[in-house]
Amino acid sequence: MxxxxxxxxxxxxxxxxxxxxxxxxxxxxxxxxxxxxxxxxxxxxxxxxxxxxxxxxxxxxxxxxxxxxxxxxxxxxxxxxxxxxxxxxxxxxxxxxxxxxxxxxxxxxxxxxxxxxxxxxxxxxxxxxxxxxxxxxxxxxxxxxxxxxxxxxxxxxxxxxxxxxxxxxxxxxxxxxxxxxxxxxxxxxxxxxxxxxxxxxxxGDVIQKPMLSRVLLFPKKAIFSDHSAFREYYIQRNTIIYSKRYPEFRRHKYQVIVSMIQSRRILVYSEPRIKKLISAWKGIIDGVKYRPEDDTNFMEFRQSLNNRRTKNEN
CATH class of the missing domain: 3.90.550.10 (Spore Coat Polysaccharide Biosynthesis Protein SpsA; Chain A)
Known part of the structure; x- marks a missing residue:
């Protein structure tokens, strides 16, 4: 075979x-x-x-x-x-x-x-x-x-x-x-x-709390996938990093503000909610600090794309 x-x-x-x-x-x-x-x-x-x-x-x-x-x-x-x-x-x-x-x-x-x-x-x-x-x-x-x-x-x-x-x-x-x-x-x-x-x-672990989600002004179709505090850090940090790296594909122009507002969904999750919320906000802060132009590996990737385009054009 x-x-x-x-x-x-x-x-x-x-x-x-x-x-x-x-x-x-x-x-x-x-x-x-x-x-x-x-x-x-x-x-x-x-x-x-x-x-x-x-x-x-x-x-x-x-x-x-x-x-x-x-x-x-x-x-x-x-x-x-x-x-x-x-x-x-x-x-x-x-x-x-x-x-x-x-x-x-x-x-x-x-x-x-x-x-x-x-x-x-x-x-x-x-x-x-x-x-x-x-x-x-x-x-x-x-x-x-x-x-x-x-x-x-x-x-x-x-x-x-x-x-x-x-x-x-x-x-x-x-x-x-x-x-x-x-x-x-x-x-x-x-x-x-x-x-x-x-x-x-x-x-993640899908949680169904329709009354609380409505109080928090989420639509009925919203899906709440519970994760650990460890995961919440990376969810928030990397969402902001993605939006900074790829303005061509970002879902929100002001992703930091959106992430801050969306972090209220943690109130629907299981305990320890405070720990998860703190981790999420640490992720948001580190995401804000991230600068694509200081990321050597990412900039090398962007440069490789530019080199490829130049080669194809010639």
């Missing part, structure tokens, strides 16, 4: 039964599966699961939590070394339906050298029907162009990944996917969402 499509699953203290469903859902659809572990305290249980399943799966043990970006880069690099052309990126709590990869591969975009990502839609079982209707594109016969897709459920062109220098490991976790999306678009690649591929996926 030729190496064409591999899959990576990034793990960090995973629920073993959920990881088992993830593996069983994907391993028959691809040519190879790589698990890259970010310092899980239940790594032995992960290894025992793989022995029980008796499936030939590679595991890369990073030894500590280096973040989603570093984990994805390490795993994709290993598949690139083996000659793979495409890779499916999955979180530990994602589950691809049968024939999902085949549905992605039969699209005309799969054969287009300018395609950077073919993405699945995702559905969270904890959403209300109104939230689900707002999130899912029900034009299931369509393949639509996107500017932003979450990292899980992506079929990534490895040539495109190399062309934009992979995922930004300094960002660590949140907005890593959107940062990667922006780099692909700036480099001339396209991102497509294949609507008839819908993945089961959880983004």
């Amino acid at each position: 030729s190496n064409e499509v591999g899959a990576i699953i990034v793990t960090f203290n995973p629920d073993i039964s959920g990881l088992k469903r993830n593996i069983n859902a994907i391993y028959k659809q691809v040519d190879r599966v790589v698990i890259v572990d970010n310092g899980s305290n239940n790594l032995d249980s992960i290894k025992e699961l793989l022995q029980t399943l008796r499936i030939n799966i590679d595991i890369i043990d990073l030894g500590k939590n280096l973040g989603i970006a570093a984990a994805q880069n390490r795993a994709i690099s290993s598949l690139d070394d083996l000659g793979f052309s495409w890779v499916v990126t999955l979180d530990q709590d994602s589950e691809m339906a049968d024939e999902s990869i085949q549905k992605l591969k039969v699209t005309s975009q799969y054969g287009d050298k300018d395609t950077g990502i073919l993405a699945a839609q995702y559905n969270d079982s904890k959403w209300t029907e109104e939230q689900r209707k707002n999130k899912l594109d029900e034009r299931y016969d369509k393949v639509v162009q996107k500017k932003m897709v979450i990292a899980s459920g992506n079929l990534v062109n490895i040539k495109a990944w190399k062309a934009v220098q992979g995922y930004d490991e300094w960002m660590f976790i949140d907005q890593v996917d959107f940062d990667f999306n922006a780099k692909l678009l700036l480099a001339g690649y396209k991102i497509w969402q294949v609507n008839n591929v819908v993945m089961d996926h959880a983004v």
Whole structure:
């Protein structure tokens, strides 16, 4: 069998039964599966699961939590070394339906050298029907162009990944996917969402408190995905960093103000809310301090794009 499509699953203290469903859902659809572990305290249980399943799966043990970006880069690099052309990126709590990869591969975009990502839609079982209707594109016969897709459920062109220098490991976790999306678009690649591929996926712990959310003036369709204080820092910091790096794609002109206002959603979350709020505001402050022109790696990427454009023009 030729190496064409591999899959990576990034793990960090995973629920073993959920990881088992993830593996069983994907391993028959691809040519190879790589698990890259970010310092899980239940790594032995992960290894025992793989022995029980008796499936030939590679595991890369990073030894500590280096973040989603570093984990994805390490795993994709290993598949690139083996000659793979495409890779499916999955979180530990994602589950691809049968024939999902085949549905992605039969699209005309799969054969287009300018395609950077073919993405699945995702559905969270904890959403209300109104939230689900707002999130899912029900034009299931369509393949639509996107500017932003979450990292899980992506079929990534490895040539495109190399062309934009992979995922930004300094960002660590949140907005890593959107940062990667922006780099692909700036480099001339396209991102497509294949609507008839819908993945089961959880983004944080969805909380439903309709009365409190209405008091806080959130719309009924708003989704509250609870995260740790650690995550809240990166969510807020990296959202502002993204808006500063990519004015071409930013969602809000005054992202700092928007982030400050939106941080009230933490009042809907579980305890310790004060700790989460403090972490969020620390992230906002560090985001305000960030200057793209002082970011050497990012400026090198921007310069590489300028050099490429100059070369093409000549």
